[in-house]
Each structure stands twice: as C-alpha cells, then as structure tokens.
Amino acid sequence: MDPATLTPSAADLDLEVRRRVVAAGQRYTANRQAIVGILAGADRPLTTAEVVARSEGLAQSSVYRNLSVMESAGAVVRVAGGDDFARYELAEDLAGHHHHLICTRCGQVEDFTVPTGVEARLEAALGEAAADAGFEVDLHRLDLVGRCAECR
Amino acid sequence: MDPATLTPSAADLDLEVRRRVVAAGQRYTANRQAIVGILAGADRPLTTAEVVARSEGLAQSSVYRNLSVMESAGAVVRVAGGDDFARYELAEDLAGHHHHLICTRCGQVEDFTVPTGVEARLEAALGEAAADAGFEVDLHRLDLVGRCAECR
DNA sequence: ATGAGTGCAAAGGCTTTGCATTAGG
DNA sequence: CCTAATGCAAAGCCTTTGCACTCAT
Numbered sequence: 001m002d003p004a005t006l007t008p009s010a011a012d013l014d015l016e017v018r019r020r021v022v023a024a025g026q027r028y029t030a031n032r033q034a035i036v037g038i039l040a041g042a043d044r045p046l047t048t049a050e051v052v053a054r055s056e057g058l059a060q061s062s063v064y065r066n067l068s069v070m071e072s073a074g075a076v077v078r079v080a081g082g083d084d085f086a087r088y089e090l091a092e093d094l095a096g097h098h099h100h101l102i103c104t105r106c107g108q109v110e111d112f113t114v115p116t117g118v119e120a121r122l123e124a125a126l127g128e129a130a131a132d133a134g135f136e137v138d139l140h141r142l143d144l145v146g147r148c149a150e151c152r
Numbered sequence: 153m154d155p156a157t158l159t160p161s162a163a164d165l166d167l168e169v170r171r172r173v174v175a176a177g178q179r180y181t182a183n184r185q186a187i188v189g190i191l192a193g194a195d196r197p198l199t200t201a202e203v204v205a206r207s208e209g210l211a212q213s214s215v216y217r218n219l220s221v222m223e224s225a226g227a228v229v230r231v232a233g234g235d236d237f238a239r240y241e242l243a244e245d246l247a248g249h250h251h252h253l254i255c256t257r258c259g260q261v262e263d264f265t266v267p268t269g270v271e272a273r274l275e276a277a278l279g280e281a282a283a284d285a286g287f288e289v290d291l292h293r294l295d296l297v298g299r300c301a302e303c304r
Numbered sequence: 305a306t307g308a309g310t311g312c313a314a315a316g317g318c319t320t321t322g323c324a325t326t327a328g329g
Numbered sequence: 330c331c332t333a334a335t336g337c338a339a340a341g342c343c344t345t346t347g348c349a350c351t352c353a354t
Contacts, residue, residue, distance in 0.1 A: 025308095026308075026309090027308060027309070027352095027353070027354085029308090029309065029310090029352090029353080031309080031310080032309095048343085048344085049343090058310090058311095059310065059311045059312070060311090060312095060344090061310080061311070061312080061313090061344090061345080061346085062309075062310055062311070064343095064344065064345070065309080065310085065345085065346095066309085066310095068345090069309095080232030080233075081232075084318095084319085084342085084343075085343075086343080086344080101282060101285065101287045103287075104290065110285070110287075112281075112282065112285060112287075114277060114278065114281050115277070115281065118273075118274070118277040118278075118281075121270075121273070122270070122274055125266060125267070125270040126266065126270075126294075126296060129264075129266050129267065129270075130253060130264065130296050130298070133253065133262070133264060133301070134300070134301030134304075135253045135262075135264075135296065135298060135299070135300055135301065136298045136299045136304055137296045137297070137298040138256065138297050138298040138299070139296075139297050139298070140294060140295065140296050140297065141293075141294070141295040141296075141297060142278075142292060142293070142294050142295075143292065143293040143294075143295075144278060144282050144287065144289045144292050144293075145289070145290050145291050145292065145293060146282070146287055146288045146289040146290040146291070147287070147288045147290070148286070148287055149285070149286030149287065152286075152288055177333095178333075178334090179327095179328065179329080179332095179333060179334070181327085181328075181333090181334065181335090183334080183335080184334095200318085200319085201318090210335090210336095211335065211336045211337070212319090212336095212337095213319090213320075213321085213335080213336070213337080213338095214334075214335055214336070216318095216319060216320070217320085217321095217334080217335085218334085218335095220320090221334095236317090236318075236343095236344085237318080238318080238319080
C-alpha cells in the first residue's frame with residue numbers, strides 16, 4: 001500500500017491534501033483549504049450541512065462540489081451514518097485509522113480507536129478470509145452500533 | 153443479549169417475523185410475507201428497487217412502508233452500501249451474523265462471514281474498548297471495502 | 305487570457321406522505 | 330365494523346446541475 005503520512009501536523013496535512021488535489025488536476029483553493037481545516041478540527045465525520053454551517057459564507061453547492069472533488073482526489077471520504085445525511089471525514093491515511101460509534105437513537109457518529117494489537121490481528125484474519133472469496137480488500141470499516149453516553 | 157433463534161428454517165423465520173410485527177402492533181400481511189421471502193432468498197442486502205422488481209405488482213410506496221414497519225419491528229435492517237440506495241436485509245438474529253464486502257467500483261454489497269474464533273475475539277475486545285467511551289454496543293458492523301471478483 | 309471555482313437558483317432522484325379504497329381480524 | 334394496509338399521485342428533502350461571473354495561474 002501507500003507508505004504515506006501518518007496523522008500529519010496541520011501544515012503537513014494541508015500540503016499533502018494540496019498535493020493530492022493538484023495531482024488530480026484540480027486547484028487547492030482557499031475554500032477547499034477551509035473545508036479541510038473544518039474536517040481536521042472535528043473529532044467525527046461531519047454532515048454536509050455541518051460543513052456549510054461552519055464554513056460561514058460558502059455556498060452549499062460549493063461545499064458539495066468541493067467535497068466531491070476532494071473525495072475523487074483521495075483526500076476525504078464519504079461516511080454512512082445512522083440517518084440519511086452524507087458525512088465526510090479526512091481520508092484514513094491522513095486522519096489515522098479509526099472506527100465509528102453510531103448511536104441508534106440520535107444518529108450521531110463518533111470516532112473511536114481500538115488497541116493496535118486487536119487491529120492488526122483483525123486485519124490479517126480479514127484479508128485472508130476475503131481473499132478466499134476473490135475479494136481484494138482496500139480497507140475495512142468497523143462501526144459499533146448502539147447507544148452513546150447521552151442516549152443510554 | 154437475546155437468546156433467540158439462530159438462522160431458522162423458512163417456516164420458522166416467517167413465524168418469528170410475524171411474531172415481531174404483531175408484537176409491534178402491526179399486521180403481517182401477504183405483502184410483508186412476500187418481502188420477507190425475497191430478502192430471505194437473497195445472499196446480499198437488496199435495494200428497495202430490487203425488492204420492488206422482485207415483488208411483482210407491489211407498489212413502490214408499499215415496499216418502502218412495509219420495510220419501514222418491519223424495520224421498526226426489528227425484523228429487517230437498513231444497510232448502507234457504496235452508493236446512494238437504501239438496502240435492506242433480515243435482522244442479524246434472523247439471518248445470522250455476517251459482514252459485507254463492498255465493491256468501490258460497482259457499489260454492490262455481498263454477504264461475508266469470518267471464522268467464529270475471529271468473531272468472538274473481536275467482539276470481546278470491542279465491547280470492552282467501547283465501554284470505556286461510555287458507549288453501549290448493540291452490534292457491530294464490519295465492512296470490507298475493495299474490489300469484488302468481477303471488478304478487479 | 306483561459307479554464308477552474310463559486311453562487312444562486314432550478315432541476316433531479318430517492319423517499320415519504322395524503323387520501324380514498326380495500327382488506328384483515 | 331374498525332383500523333391497518335395498499336395504490337396512486339403529489340410533495341419532500343438531500344443532492345446535483347446549469348449558467349453566468351470571478352478568480353487563480
């Protein structure tokens with residue numbers, strides 16, 4: 001796989017995203033930079049509405065388009081939550097590998113990490129089992145579904 | 153947890169779904185029974201469009217409403233795939249615990265199971281880690297994202 | 305200059321809802 | 330009988346697209 005950056009600093013993150021966006025033949029504008037900053041500052045995937053709200057003055061359509069462009073560039077990923085809103089977060093190799101806690105009551109999504117040992121063993125076992133099915137695994141998504149601390 | 157049924161036969165499945173739907177104060181009509189049969193006969197979650205297509209003569213709105221009712225009754229669950237279509241499958245305790253292989257190219261979702269040993273260790277480790285975050289886990293969703301045999 | 309990016313508003317497309325009718329218990 | 334279920338069509342709502350203008354290179 002890609003031996004790229006692991007949870008880079010804010011400046012490095014910005015540079016790396018710029019590199020990817022430019023490599024995709026697009027520009028890394030102030031708006032896109034702002035969106036990356038917003039995503040980087042969140043500890044969970046944000047809905048498009050949340051990004052719009054936090055970007056102050058950015059048109060909704062631009063948010064959608066920018067997220068789409070940066071998704072194609074491999075800088076951000078779309079995340080499925082407990083409701084019908086598209087959520088976005090930085091790509092895994094930019095934000096670090098993590099999982100999600102999804103609350104069935106309020107629909108919110110929180111980031112979550114498991115001990116590296118568990119992660120490593122899991123990954124090995126999964127890749128093997130999937131290969132038997134002719135499937136080539138890029139990455140795994142592990143969501144824990146239940147009740148968050150506030151909704152219990 | 154719930155010491156309920158484990159992958160029941162077609163008839164048992166039908167009875168169990170009926171029980172849940174009735175317990176939720178709803179009727180288990182022929183249409184609902186048909187939808188359950190369709191889901192039970194698939195080896196992967198189906199989009200609402202697929203359910204409509206396979207149900208022959210059932211109104212789209214009825215499919216949506218029935219799936220929604222049966223979801224509330226705990227008989228089926230909505231699954232997030234690689235595209236923007238809602239997919240449904242039988243509840244985990246009716247169809248058996250499994251995971252999904254999601255193809256990034258064609259968006260399709262396939263069922264997938266991992267060795268029970270891996271599953272058990274995973275579950276134990278996860279429940280513990282999540283509890284530290286104040287989160288109560290009902291179930292976990294593990295998706296392997298990559299390329300299916302046909303899209304490689 | 306030259307094409308990408310942006311805003312605004314309109315259009316799309318999956319999903320939901322209103323309402324009159326039919327059917328289940 | 331009474332209430333839930335169903336069909337059809339209209340409405341909703343998140344998301345995408347068209348178009349003219351602006352900005353970056």
